[in-house]
Amino acid sequence: xxxxxxxxxxxxxxxxxxxxxxxxxxxxxxxxxxxxxxxxxxxxxxxxxxxxxxxxxxxxxxxxxxxxxxxxxxxxxxxxxxxxxxxxxxxxxxxxxxxxxxxxxxxxxxxxxxxxxxxxxxxxxxxxxxxxxxxxxxxxxxx
Numbered sequence: 001x002x003x004x005x006x007x008x009x010x011x012x013x014x015x016x017x018x019x020x021x022x023x024x025x026x027x028x029x030x031x032x033x034x035x036x037x038x039x040x041x042x043x044x045x046x047x048x049x050x051x052x053x054x055x056x057x058x059x060x061x062x063x064x065x066x067x068x069x070x071x072x073x074x075x076x077x078x079x080x081x082x083x084x085x086x087x088x089x090x091x092x093x094x095x096x097x098x099x100x101x102x103x104x105x106x107x108x109x110x111x112x113x114x115x116x117x118x119x120x121x122x123x124x125x126x127x128x129x130x131x132x133x134x135x136x137x138x139x140x141x142x143x
Contacts, residue, residue, distance in 0.1 A: 025054040032056050040066050
């Protein structure tokens, strides 16, 4: 009976010791910054009224998960923004090419406004402005 009692006590002590080792993360306090809870959006403590090593491990995993989720959302936003930028840049370059072609059509020396300004300049020069030594029609008849 003594042997049986000592074996049972040894086994019980071993089980209690193993249980204590397994539960030590839930007992030992560990400081965790409050901003971790704000970042993850989860409770800081699980069992004890203070944060423990188990809470720190759990919050670390949750923080990594939230970080990956936020990073993927930001990468998706960057991809969307780069696609929009490429589309708008292509449209802008096409519009600039068309506008430059229109400008050449209108304002080149052979274009519409270029020809009109040339004609107006020649007409004004012929009608109102005389160079020294130019002969008037009357002077030509006299000569």
